[in-house]
Amino acid sequence: MVLIASAPTFSHGVHPADQKARSATEPIGRMPFVREYSVPLRQHIGAASEPIVAVGDIVQRGQLIAKRASFVSTNQHAPVTGRVKAIETRPHPSGVSVRAIVIESDPFSSQQMGASGPRSDQALADSVSDAGIVGMGGAAFPAHVKLSVPEGRTVDTLLMNGCECEPYLTCDHRIMLEHPTAVLEGTAMIQTALGAKASVIGVEQNKSDAADVLRAASKGSVSVAQVAVKYPQGAEKMLIKAVLGREVPVGKLPLDVGVVVHNVGTAFAVHEAVRLGKPLIERVVTVSGPAVSQPRNLWVPIGTPICDLLAFVGLDQLDQYIVISGGPMMGQAQKNLQAPVVKGMSGILVFPAAHQATKEYPCIRCGRCLDACPMFLNPTRLWLLTRNRDIEALNQHHVQACFECGSCSYVCPSHIPLVHAIRMGKKLVREAQV
Amino acid sequence: MSKLLLVSSPFVRDERNTPQLMRDVIGSLVPILIMSMWVFGVIALLMVAVTGATAVVTERLVTSKRSLHDGSALLTGLLLGFVLPPGLPLWMGALGSAFAVGLGKAAFGGLGANIFNPALLGRAFLQAAFPEAMTTWVAPQMGFWQLPERSLAWPLMGSHVDGISAATPLGGFKFQGLTTDLSEMVVGTTAGSLGETATWLLVLCGLWLALRKAFDWRLPVSTLFSVALLSWVLHATVPERCADPMTMLGSGGLMFAAVFMVTDPVTTPVTAKGMWLFGFGTGVLVVLIRSFGGLPEGVMYAVLLMNAVTPWINRFTQPRVFGGLA
Numbered sequence: 001m002v003l004i005a006s007a008p009t010f011s012h013g014v015h016p017a018d019q020k021a022r023s024a025t026e027p028i029g030r031m032p033f034v035r036e037y038s039v040p041l042r043q044h045i046g047a048a049s050e051p052i053v054a055v056g057d058i059v060q061r062g063q064l065i066a067k068r069a070s071f072v073s074t075n076q077h078a079p080v081t082g083r084v085k086a087i088e089t090r091p092h093p094s095g096v097s098v099r100a101i102v103i104e105s106d107p108f109s110s111q112q113m114g115a116s117g118p119r120s121d122q123a124l125a126d127s128v129s130d131a132g133i134v135g136m137g138g139a140a141f142p143a144h145v146k147l148s149v150p151e152g153r154t155v156d157t158l159l160m161n162g163c164e165c166e167p168y169l170t171c172d173h174r175i176m177l178e179h180p181t182a183v184l185e186g187t188a189m190i191q192t193a194l195g196a197k198a199s200v201i202g203v204e205q206n207k208s209d210a211a212d213v214l215r216a217a218s219k220g221s222v223s224v225a226q227v228a229v230k231y232p233q234g235a236e237k238m239l240i241k242a243v244l245g246r247e248v249p250v251g252k253l254p255l256d257v258g259v260v261v262h263n264v265g266t267a268f269a270v271h272e273a274v275r276l277g278k279p280l281i282e283r284v285v286t287v288s289g290p291a292v293s294q295p296r297n298l299w300v301p302i303g304t305p306i307c308d309l310l311a312f313v314g315l316d317q318l319d320q321y322i323v324i325s326g327g328p329m330m331g332q333a334q335k336n337l338q339a340p341v342v343k344g345m346s347g348i349l350v351f352p353a354a355h356q357a358t359k360e361y362p363c364i365r366c367g368r369c370l371d372a373c374p375m376f377l378n379p380t381r382l383w384l385l386t387r388n389r390d391i392e393a394l395n396q397h398h399v400q401a402c403f404e405c406g407s408c409s410y411v412c413p414s415h416i417p418l419v420h421a422i423r424m425g426k427k428l429v430r431e432a433q434v
Numbered sequence: 435m436s437k438l439l440l441v442s443s444p445f446v447r448d449e450r451n452t453p454q455l456m457r458d459v460i461g462s463l464v465p466i467l468i469m470s471m472w473v474f475g476v477i478a479l480l481m482v483a484v485t486g487a488t489a490v491v492t493e494r495l496v497t498s499k500r501s502l503h504d505g506s507a508l509l510t511g512l513l514l515g516f517v518l519p520p521g522l523p524l525w526m527g528a529l530g531s532a533f534a535v536g537l538g539k540a541a542f543g544g545l546g547a548n549i550f551n552p553a554l555l556g557r558a559f560l561q562a563a564f565p566e567a568m569t570t571w572v573a574p575q576m577g578f579w580q581l582p583e584r585s586l587a588w589p590l591m592g593s594h595v596d597g598i599s600a601a602t603p604l605g606g607f608k609f610q611g612l613t614t615d616l617s618e619m620v621v622g623t624t625a626g627s628l629g630e631t632a633t634w635l636l637v638l639c640g641l642w643l644a645l646r647k648a649f650d651w652r653l654p655v656s657t658l659f660s661v662a663l664l665s666w667v668l669h670a671t672v673p674e675r676c677a678d679p680m681t682m683l684g685s686g687g688l689m690f691a692a693v694f695m696v697t698d699p700v701t702t703p704v705t706a707k708g709m710w711l712f713g714f715g716t717g718v719l720v721v722l723i724r725s726f727g728g729l730p731e732g733v734m735y736a737v738l739l740m741n742a743v744t745p746w747i748n749r750f751t752q753p754r755v756f757g758g759l760a
Contacts, residue, residue, distance in 0.1 A: 014448070016446050016448075017446075167446060237757070241756075247756065247757050248757050249757045249758075250755050250757040250758045251757075252757065322441060322445065324443075324445055328443070328444060328445040329443060329444040329445075329446065330443050330444070331443055331445065332443065333441050333442070333443075333445075349445075358447065358451075361451070361453070361545070362452075362504075362544065362545045362546035364455075364545065364546050364699045364700050365546060365699050365700050365702075365704050366455075366650065366704070367650065367699065367704035367709070370704055370706065370753060371706065374756065375755060375756040376753040376754060376755050376756045376758075377753070377755060378704070378705070378753065380704060381704075397752075398755040401755050401756065401757070401758075406443050409443075409444050409447070410444050410446065410447055410448055412447075412448075413448070413450045413451045413452045413454070413455055414451070414452045414546075415447065415451060415452075417442060419442075419443070420442045420443075423442075
């Protein structure tokens, strides 16, 4: 493996089959409008947004319907022209029900966006905040927060994340291929806002066509770094290590090593918001998985129920299937398909249930999980310490450094749900600190 | 609402699983059994059948049925059979196997919880209980159907030593200053334990298992490397005590242990550094015991000693967290 992987990368990690050929050549299509949308007031990290519309109000596609509640929060916009049907607790892909603005779409509307026109990129953070943009890679951290550099800190490099290391997902790949100029312009705007000297786009080698397209379009203004195909190459600490050789200290942020990381999909959204005045009301979602016969990449309005999306690709009989939002390594199984597509949702994958029928065996202490962990943790030990509820030892073994990539569970020959246990361990430690 | 299954990520897994790893190792013992039968005759099959069957029965008696399916008990029994002398009474093999699974493994809590390599613990028990029978070697190639006289002896009935006994390459070197032809050690036509003599086949099986990722290659590589290195130095300084590196690598139980014993994941370290340390430690102990100890062979004690310090090695070789201080 060492001989093949000549491209820069990080240590450890795993090599799941990437399964991207299923949808990588599918141009981004468009999900048609459906009857009802539910826009959760919480689809980002931070405080819930505050609704500024009332039940019965007529809203236009792109209209602001909820404002950010604090600095770390986001605006929400109507994904569709229609009538506010309810503001109530609704299913959410996180599994916890969340208050949402429910909009019944107007079947006779042309669904044109309200005129708002280009915005200034002088105060980029404000424009991005107005547009309700979050990190599009999955974590959904409000994007404007990462566009202003705190007093006394400097950023020398903007690192754009085009790794898309999760198997099956191809939404970032398609955006880079189909909209290279928008991605590059968005990148340039972010770079200027941060005052960074350089920007680099990191792309995994299995998307070399996208890297070539970006390189050709950038004419040298932005460098494109090809990195090895390895999971979790797209984790920001791993990407910084691979491209810049810097190690973010444990418990610190990329900013502490002079780097800010944004997703390429975020750059595209920033470009749309500034040049076209378009808020974040839709995103590209890869619909794939072994149970999907015709995988697609689709522009999907935020708030579209997952079941409608699956029906559109021809899946309406979903007995005994596992539906996952996100990628197969870090994604989340859905318990209610009425839950909507949210801003951070990069994919909907469908697996047959038999796929998960695995039996757990005792730990044979083979050490594969240690060789897989990109954070150099000892997953089998953390699993044991969590079972023993040994908070002090969990802390000593840096349980909080785990970012739950799932590589340990992936390699475990005894099929022990290691990352699941470690999630519990992190929770134990958090609760003990309160 | 449709019935959706709720499970937690990741939803894809590496294909290797624990029973499969056990099956790979068991599978690689088949050619070794055939070779052993060619060298020592049908007794090889009988001994391995007895220790393997005893192990499975013992596990069924002392633990829940569930663990049987992982194949680990059978593997322990088979491995024990291969490290016993061909002329050992079968009942002793059965006793050792019951000890290995019952006390070596189940008493610690079953698969994954034992500290010592169960097969070697069983062998150590036999060595302590029956030192004479465990160090008497029959000559190879006495005829396929020719059973060593004591093989079918009843338990505890006086067992006199056979007329035809032979010296192992290491025994010959230690007690008579004899050297064995390297080609014989490679082919496997020397006296020794049932599975340990055919070095070429063991290397081949080891390579196959390494390619299948059935074990961590760092363990055997570090073990063999340190044996070669230390015996090269010692042979140059005290040639009458320490044999040359090739003899060291090709003789006794070293190659068998390198492929099947130091590669046991349960009783060896989990950390990368720890695996290197374990291998180096085992290799050094093997050379020291063989050269300066009272017995000609020391692989079993070397591995067991390193098993004993494995928890300690794990503790002191914890990896540095990413972004942590060196």
